[in-house]
Amino acid sequence: MNWDESLFRAINGFAGQSAWVDGLALSLSNSSLLWVPAILLTGFWLWVSWWEVLLAAPVLAASIGLLDFVGARIKDLVARPRPCMALPDIHQIEACGKTFGFPSNHAINTATAAAFFHVLYPRSGWVSWPLVGLIGLSRVYIGAHYVTDLLGGWAIGGLFGAGAAWLLLRYSRIRTSMASPIA
Numbered sequence: 001m002n003w004d005e006s007l008f009r010a011i012n013g014f015a016g017q018s019a020w021v022d023g024l025a026l027s028l029s030n031s032s033l034l035w036v037p038a039i040l041l042t043g044f045w046l047w048v049s050w051w052e053v054l055l056a057a058p059v060l061a062a063s064i065g066l067l068d069f070v071g072a073r074i075k076d077l078v079a080r081p082r083p084c085m086a087l088p089d090i091h092q093i094e095a096c097g098k099t100f101g102f103p104s105n106h107a108i109n110t111a112t113a114a115a116f117f118h119v120l121y122p123r124s125g126w127v128s129w130p131l132v133g134l135i136g137l138s139r140v141y142i143g144a145h146y147v148t149d150l151l152g153g154w155a156i157g158g159l160f161g162a163g164a165a166w167l168l169l170r171y172s173r174i175r176t177s178m179a180s181p182i183a
Helices: 003-012 019-029 031-048 050-078 105-120 122-141 147-171 173-178
Strands: none
Touching (some): 003 122, 050 105, 105 122
16 A cells, blocks of 8 residues: 555545534535635625726636646546545545546645635635645545645646736736735
8 A cells, every 4th residue: 555545544534433524524525615705705805906806806717717627637648546436445425526536626726726816915825725725635535536636736726826826916907906905
């Protein structure tokens, strides 16, 4: 057994022991629930600076959409089975995904958003990165991904999200308005 499988088993071994923790992990893994914080964040962002939202939100949305597509293509190229497909004796508390596991698109998408906001608003990292970590670990907990699936997704999303925000700051008129009170 390699270190990735060992670490997966250590985290996944807790699944099924607490209905409360299982429910939390399932909630964190549910992509449709990510719309709630996204809507709240967008509302706050609009309140702080609607001009920033008009410029930056489409860049963030396009980045996430593009990377979600790229992540799916990488999955097809790498063709690494998910742990719920490869390991018969795990604690699986959700149906196994239909595609391969590497990289985790949850990790790509959340890291893209966290890195994007971290570059624009450095103090946002203390909220966004722990949330990214919890969502990622929930994917291991429920049996959907290995830890390296997360690490790959975090690297791809983090680099791209930070790069997109950096380019936005460097080449747009948003630069002067980025000295907002939430930065």
